[in-house]
Amino acid sequence: MSRHSKILLIALVLVIGSCVTPFEIDVYSDKKYLVVEANLNDIDKEQSININITNNFAENTYNSPLSELKVELIVNKTETINLIETKKGIYALPFSFRIAPGAIYQLRFQMPDGTLYQSSEEKTSQAAAIDKIFDEFVADGIKGELRDFPANYVYLDFRDNPNEKDFYVWTWTLWENQRFCKTDYYDYYCGNKCWEILPNKDFNVFSDVYSNGKATFGKLIAKIPYYSFDGALLEIRQQAVSEQAYHYFKLLTEQTQTNGTLVDTPPAAIVGNIKNISNPTEPVGGVFSVATVVKQKYWLNRENGIGKAIPVGLLGRMPVLVPNQITYPCLKSPTRTPTKPEGWID
Incomplete structure (x- = not known):
């Protein structure tokens, strides 16, 4: 990892509504970056998302959970579902919630200071057998x-x-x-x-x-x-x-393969489809994805x-x-x- 202050790692940008691009976290910087893990599906289990801040220390990065956020899921542009914080940084949907093929979903959450983040609208089809x-x-x-x-x-x-x-x-x-x-x-x-x-x-x-x-x-x-x-x-x-989630996971896979082995950590975080509404240039790692699943x-x-x-x-x-x-x-x-x-x- 480079010791120079930089965020953009590659000039590659996949424009499909919003950008998917890798960025490097400078371990010698005191900057903190938001990282969201929000992969919802139709598997019969509780659906939840994780929201963290990456902290840099001694050339390593650590995730600290973000608590007391207002987190919502917008369904078909009209219905709003509130998520409940079950553990620090973990926000759960109602237990009966499942992703439905053809529906449109959007993640939105607000920091205690009022900063608002929002994902792109995501839609998926029924997974093939x-x-x-x-x-x-x-x-x-x-x-x-x-x-x-x-x-x-x-x-x-x-x-x-x-x-x-x-x-x-x-x-x-x-x-x-x-x-x-x-x-x-x-x-x-x-x-x-x-x-x-x-x-x-x-x-x-x-x-x-x-x-x-x-x-x-x-x-x-x-x-x-x-x-x-x-x-x-x-x-x-x-x-x-969705196509947006596909490009995110494709880039994640390419980074893993380029880094050498199947078990290595990818060399850079990846900006997905979540944006700071008032500051769209802020890099937000992770992705909001929805999927139907065949097991x-x-x-x-x-x-x-x-x-x-x-x-x-x-x-x-x-x-x-x-x-x-x-x-x-x-x-x-x-x-x-x-x-x-x-x-x-x-």
Whole structure:
């Protein structure tokens, strides 16, 4: 990251109602930047958004939640839904709220000092169904700085909606058997059943500009590290998003790939579709997006990797076993669960 004071990183600007452009946060500056995570969908769970301020300290950036904001969602330009702050910086919609295809949504929020921020109007269509999921083993599938790592490449087939301009984003969640529930100098076995929960580190995007209404075969949507000989459960989410959100996630993906590996943090924040009404030149990181989602689970049996490579392991190394029988319980958290995932095959 450059040490010189600058905000704009690339001259690339994608003009589609509002700009999508990366900007670099100067770690030697005392400037603070607003970052919004507001991805709403029709999945059956509580919908919420996060609003933070980035703070710079010792060449690192940290997010501090912004509290006591007035946050609203405008639906079809007429209906206003007030969001409630459930935790510092986290604002939730009513539990029954879900994104509906064809509706128009706009995010608006106001600071305690009266500064007003507003997103572009966002609209989405119904996500297409997934026809087929399959995978192949690739011994050097994930590129690393020092060496390459084995992986399962996961593909799917789907048929695009006819007579509509569609934009897709794919994300996924992976459940893996976790055998070690505590690590200090030694690695301690779990005292009960345990599953590690691993989300995607990058976004996979697609536009139907050249394939509108046609079938797409063998679209690569995930590269899953060869963690174990054991099978794992993968949930794939195929999302239909707006053109503005598509360009945001596309740029985010390109930054991640350019930076070297799938697990690196992108080198710059990205300005999305949220603006300060009184000061439109203020860079606001993040995006407001709406999506309909098709979910499908896939059992990754990993049989196609047997004898071709050594698993990398969830610890990323060989475990250092404790010299006694001490175990630790598997505790429920955002990244781990003792509850057997629905669809898991023993």
